[in-house]
Amino acid sequence: MCTYLTEKFAIAGSGKGPHGWFALSQATVYVDHPVHAPFGHTVNIDFLNPALGPSARVALELTEEDARALADAIHAALAAAPAGLASRNQ
Amino acid sequence: MTDELIAGTVTITGHGGDEIEAYLARPTDPAPRGGVVVIHHMPGYDAATKEMVRRFAAEGFAALCPNLYSREAPGADPDDASAAVRALGGVPDERLVGDVEGAATYLKALDNANGKIGVIGHCSGGRQAFLVGCSIQVDAAVDCYGAFVVNEPPAGMPSSMKPLLGLTPQLSCPLLGLFGGDDQYPGPDEVAVFAAELEKHGKEHEFHSYAGAGHAFFAVDRPSYRPEAAKEGWARILDFYSRTLG
Numbered sequence: 001m002c003t004y005l006t007e008k009f010a011i012a013g014s015g016k017g018p019h020g021w022f023a024l025s026q027a028t029v030y031v032d033h034p035v036h037a038p039f040g041h042t043v044n045i046d047f048l049n050p051a052l053g054p055s056a057r058v059a060l061e062l063t064e065e066d067a068r069a070l071a072d073a074i075h076a077a078l079a080a081a082p083a084g085l086a087s088r089n090q
Numbered sequence: 091m092t093d094e095l096i097a098g099t100v101t102i103t104g105h106g107g108d109e110i111e112a113y114l115a116r117p118t119d120p121a122p123r124g125g126v127v128v129i130h131h132m133p134g135y136d137a138a139t140k141e142m143v144r145r146f147a148a149e150g151f152a153a154l155c156p157n158l159y160s161r162e163a164p165g166a167d168p169d170d171a172s173a174a175v176r177a178l179g180g181v182p183d184e185r186l187v188g189d190v191e192g193a194a195t196y197l198k199a200l201d202n203a204n205g206k207i208g209v210i211g212h213c214s215g216g217r218q219a220f221l222v223g224c225s226i227q228v229d230a231a232v233d234c235y236g237a238f239v240v241n242e243p244p245a246g247m248p249s250s251m252k253p254l255l256g257l258t259p260q261l262s263c264p265l266l267g268l269f270g271g272d273d274q275y276p277g278p279d280e281v282a283v284f285a286a287e288l289e290k291h292g293k294e295h296e297f298h299s300y301a302g303a304g305h306a307f308f309a310v311d312r313p314s315y316r317p318e319a320a321k322e323g324w325a326r327i328l329d330f331y332s333r334t335l336g
Contacts, residue, residue, distance in 0.1 A: 004132075004214075004247045006176055028177050033213075033306070035133055035169040040306065040314050046173045054166035054174035 006030045012088050015047045015058035022056050025049045034061035043067035094118045095147040097140075102156060102196045105188020110160035112193060113140050115147035122204040124229075124335025125197030127190050128155040129211035129218050132176070134168035135159060138311055149328055151208075151335065152197050156189045180251075186218050187225045194228065206335040210327065211236065212308060217254065223265060224257035230334035232266045232327055235305055237275035240283045258287045264294040266330040268323045270303040270316075298326055 007029040015024045026048045034042040042061040049056040062070065084090060097115035104110040113135065117123065126146045130139040135157040146153035158181050163171030175181060194207045208230035211219035216236020223231035233239070243251045265288065269281050276284070281299060288295040300307065300319035307316040308323060 004180060004243065004251055008177055026177065028173065030176065033131075033133060033312070035136075035172075038313055040304070040312065046177070048173065048177060050174065050177070054163035054170040057170050057173055059169065059173065 004032075011047070013047075017056060017058055019055075022049055022052060024058075025051065031064075035059075037061035037063075039063060092117075092119050093148070095144070097144050097147065100154075100196070102154070102192050104156060104160070104192040105185040108161060110189060110192070111135075111157040111164070112196070113143050113155045113157070114153070114196075115140075115144045116152035116200065117147055117150060120202050123150065123152045123200070123202050124204055124206040124208065124331065125194065125200070126151045126153040126331065126335070127193040127197065127207065127209045127222075128153055129186070129190060129209060129215035129222070130155055130158060131211070131213045131215050132172060132180075134172035136168040138309065145324075149331075151331065152200055152203065154193045154197050156193045158186060158189055183218075183221055183252075187222055190218075190222045191226050194226070204335075206230075208232065208331050208335050210234070213237075213306060220261075220265065221254055221257070223263050224254065224260040227262045230263050230266070230331060231261075232268070232330065234268045234308060234323070235270055235273055235276065237280075239276065240280045240287075241276070255284065255287055258293060259291050261288070261291070261293045264296070264330070264334055266326060267295065267297040268308075268326060269297065269299040270305055270307050270319070271299045271301040272304040275305060296326075296330065298323070 011024050011027045013024050014021050024047045028046045030044050045060040047058040095117050100112050100114045101109050102112045128143050139155055143153045143155045159171040159175045163174045206229045209219045209222045209228055210232035212234040216233040217239050219231045220233045220239055239254045285297050303316040303319035304314055306312055306314040307319045309315055
């Protein structure tokens with residue numbers, strides 16, 4: 001199915017696309033058909049900067065298990081570092 | 091008659107008079123031809139959809155797929171364009187209808203057009219093909235596993251996504267529906283309600299569900315591909331169009 005559901009939030013950081021590094025301003029997360037991954041559905045994560053155009057995008061298509069593992073790994077990495085070390089207000 | 095065809099990008103006038111990109115494929119011989127508007131799926135105006143457009147040309151129709159993401163992402167890769175449009179909330183139904191109408195107008199103006207127009211879409215495009223059939227005058231519509239025609243979308247969907255069943259009395263053409271028996275979106279219950287509503291309003295329709303096939307069984311580049319269902323489905327589509335667009 002096409003879920004049409006999209007989680008969207010503003011971000012600050014950088015990503016590396018086909019033309020090199022660029023500033024990121026937005027992320028979207030959604031469960032839907034992948035373009036490339038060999039599955040019917042995947043957890044799709046896009047890191048975007050709409051001001052630079054649609055091609056300013058770093059894309060991921062992950063299985064449900066791997067998306068959860070990624071989320072856990074992010075939490076674990078942050079828990080292992082001093083609080084606020086990577087904050088946007090550091 | 092030859093088997094020669096031409097294919098490539100053209101510019102058409104879409105909703106609101108906007109000039110948008112579209113992919114055209116047509117036989118080169120001068121015989122009268124029906125036209126097919128191919129509505130691309132949510133992943134975009136991609137290689138698989140263009141291949142389908144060429145298939146219709148090889149089968150004797152003039153086929154045209156408007157790039158529904160032309161405005162937001164001109165020239166972008168299909169997947170980037172799809173992601174950009176998704177982040178903006180998707181394609182409004184009204185604009186989709188206008189773009190398909192523009193594609194139909196373009197096809198009707200081809201020098202060997204016979205004036206007949208069919209529409210087809212898969213997945214999100216299946217829902218949109220029915221929407222088009224209920225919104226403008228066409229001669230045939232094919233809905234391949236379009237969800238949310240009958241059932242309310244889950245909470246959180248874009249507010250523009252509404253069930254379409256109430257539009258059934260306005261359906262202007264025969265409808266062919268092809269569904270996966272194992273699909274849940276639309277599930278068999280939803281398909282049965284859809285068929286009953288068409289029956290109730292005396293709308294000509296033909297529905298086929300394929301056992302052992304789920305969603306996207308036509309998609310040759312996805313694990314959901316089911317060759318037997320897809321082969322039979324293509325035969326149903328071509329038979330339907332030969333009767334309605336000939």
